[in-house]
Amino acid sequence: MAPIIQTENISHVYSAGTPFELAAIRNVRFQVEQGEFLGLMGHTGSGKSTLIQHLNGLLKPTAGRVLFQGEDIWSSPKKTRAVRFQVGLVFQYPEYQLFEETVYKDIAFGPKNMGLSDGEIDERVRWAAGIVGLEGSQLERSPFELSGGQKRRAAIAGVIAMRPEVLILDEPTAGLDPRGRQDIIGQIREYHRERGAAVVLVSHSMEEIARTADRIVVMSGGTVAMDGTPREIFRRAEELHGMGLAVPEVTAVMLRLHSLGLDVDPAAYTMEEARASILSLKGGCARA
Numbered sequence: 001m002a003p004i005i006q007t008e009n010i011s012h013v014y015s016a017g018t019p020f021e022l023a024a025i026r027n028v029r030f031q032v033e034q035g036e037f038l039g040l041m042g043h044t045g046s047g048k049s050t051l052i053q054h055l056n057g058l059l060k061p062t063a064g065r066v067l068f069q070g071e072d073i074w075s076s077p078k079k080t081r082a083v084r085f086q087v088g089l090v091f092q093y094p095e096y097q098l099f100e101e102t103v104y105k106d107i108a109f110g111p112k113n114m115g116l117s118d119g120e121i122d123e124r125v126r127w128a129a130g131i132v133g134l135e136g137s138q139l140e141r142s143p144f145e146l147s148g149g150q151k152r153r154a155a156i157a158g159v160i161a162m163r164p165e166v167l168i169l170d171e172p173t174a175g176l177d178p179r180g181r182q183d184i185i186g187q188i189r190e191y192h193r194e195r196g197a198a199v200v201l202v203s204h205s206m207e208e209i210a211r212t213a214d215r216i217v218v219m220s221g222g223t224v225a226m227d228g229t230p231r232e233i234f235r236r237a238e239e240l241h242g243m244g245l246a247v248p249e250v251t252a253v254m255l256r257l258h259s260l261g262l263d264v265d266p267a268a269y270t271m272e273e274a275r276a277s278i279l280s281l282k283g284g285c286a287r288a
């Protein structure tokens with residue numbers, strides 16, 4: 001199947017021609033497959049936010065092309081506008097962008113811009129609120145009366161109410177407690193499952209990525225440094241370390257056991273895999 005989004009050697013230079021000129025991404029070839037859950041990682045300043053803003057036409061590449069369903073997203077204003085609805089982007093700390101009087105109106109903002117009927121808008125607002133776990137009574141409140149985690153969820157609902165075919169989230173769990181993080185990841189997974197939509201999750205947490213992603217892209221210095229399945233990526237622990245990234249805790253333990261001479265799988269990254277690998281050791285035994 002052809003990728004839903006593809007970048008052809010894109011580069012982006014900020015403040016070109018000024019003393020502040022900075023090449024944030026260089027010759028990036030990147031694709032998002034139909035319906036996949038992709039984890040995007042990289043140290044601070046590696047170019048993740050710059051890259052994802054190209055995927056829905058918020059930034060225009062200074063070189064190269066971005067294709068959505070095989071067509072250049074900048075081929076016409078109509079195409080660029082359509083892509084902004086088909087590729088939903090949730091920024092870092094999206095709650096700072098809530099501005100309407102009620103949560104309902106905030107979630108309805110995107111569907112309204114799409115020109116949908118009032119009935120369709122209402123159905124989508126209630127559906128999206130349900131996915132992120134907001135109750136009906138909260139829809140009529142001011143967004144400013146919600147807790148931090150609820151505001152974050154309202155902001156995510158505003159993007160998923162547009163039912164994008166690709167949902168991109170820039171560190172959606174930053175600053176939340178473990179329970180809040182787990183809730184949001186669960187809700188994103190539900191959207192992914194229910195709509196069959198592709199998800200691009202930018203995260204600094206290897207644990208989060210290991211639990212969710214089908215594929216991982218690692219950025220470093222404005223280019224794609226690695227692209228593979230979680231297993232392929234976590235096998236390259238030393239290189240990750242060199243880029244300031246860690247492997248998931250489970251993998252770290254398995255690597256340590258492996259270095260001590262135990263014949264375990266050093267790239268195991270889920271508890272199930274680790275358990276199976278340890279139990280397969282000669283003489284291994286399980287507690288009941």
Ligand SMILES: Nc1ncnc2c1ncn2[C@@H]1O[C@H](COP(=O)(O)OP(=O)(O)OP(=O)(O)O)[C@@H](O)[C@H]1O
Pocket residue numbers: 014015022023024042043044045046047048049050051
């Ligand atoms: N609007 C801008 N103007 C000028 N430089 C920018 C702008 N946005 C980002 N940069 C620079 O581009 C580089 C890449 O930044 P970017 O935000 O894409 O990285 P990132 O991987 O998303 O980082 P983080 O994990 O901290 O969000 C950095 O050096 C950053 O300072």
